[in-house]
Amino acid sequence: MQKVVKLANPSKAKSKGAVRFRLLGPLEIRTGDRINTLAGARQRTLLAVLLVDSGRPLPVEQLYNHLWGEAPPPTVGNSLQAHVYRLRRTLQQISDPATGPRLLTRPSGYVLELNEATVDVDIFHQSITRARSLMRRDPIAAHSLFEEALSLWQGDPLQDVIQGPTCRSVALQLKEEYLTAMEDKLSLGIDIADPVRTIGELKRMSMAHPWRERITELLMLALYRAGRQAEALETYNSARRRLVDELGIEPSVQLRERLQEILNQAT
Template structure:
């Protein structure tokens, strides 16, 4: 069994340790097949991903040579495997990846599980997402995004990461751990200043920490930024949090597990 990792620089791990994939074209080939998550990719799409506009004249032969090289590499990593992981289909090339073998697919599964969890499962959700977020070793593919297919996949996985961070903060706030996540929330809001959910969560954490003025100041700066950058008003959800803080809504000072449900 191999472990493929793309939540960071591309890695393939075996029972004996990591295996190196050398060369930009080989890395792009592996990454493109991996983000397709078991679906076949046409030869034309693979060639465009690997060479862009500089596709060689002998495109089919060049691609086949790289696919053959990858097949030999993977077979060498799994000498006891009966069939090759890379197979050719009428619709293109396919890399067989089993359940639990691709970190990005496991990460998406964890986020979806957290989204479907009940609010009462906040402790389990916080633990699940904390462990899943620890799988990230840097930007998807280590910043080596390749062509359009890999770039789109990278953006998709990055959005799942942002969703996981939001859900984890929700769970931590429901558990009353506002002080423990305050610094992380401030950093998330600073790094993603137009993402309103982080602003909402930071305001709630500040208020619960006895810093009402700071919470309202965060809202004022967010409202100004939205107006200057996008020409829009804060969302209804963000305004509800501001109004709750202004009127000292008991929900904010009460059971932290229900606060976000009442205000979202």
């Protein structure tokens, strides 16, 4: 069982394990088998925005906006320094000073240098980039990489930080990247495995994201290849009715072409 430690008042004991930051879900700092959580939304937000822009100095004015919005307190400078001090102390206490992350002061603001620490968002991006490069020549390896990348997600990204402009836009972008990676994984699953295994997941995604036509297309294909042509055609008809009735538009060319391939038994 993993140990969970709240760091409102960090202890003096040091953990020398590699530091791993999690943004794909509740914000966490992991060292070995220990999960370190930051107390306070502003502490979590400060760390999150520094991680999103790790290696790049962030001006203090930008950090004021992230932490306090358009109504910062009169003592905002001192308040930011206090948050930086507490976060820096936390990072020093849980990591090796030679290899761990460092929160540095620069003339214009602050910068977080990761050193040997890792961020799950970076690993996610690296994995899906590698997976897409392998989709044609090694679909089995690509499918495995997509699964590994998607397994990093433990909930909505940046869910427990203050949703300023940067965190909000980053979270939206990450959600879109997640859905696209999921679609790519399921597309490969139809080709390299029993399509029946993907039908349930595609139906669930179709209900959660009814306007994503690629999900509809993949569901049609999986149903057809599972010998359920009538269901594949009804999936198209239902999607078309929804698009016409609620948005006043016809299905995309790609979705209509997939319908014709199924009717002609050419897919």
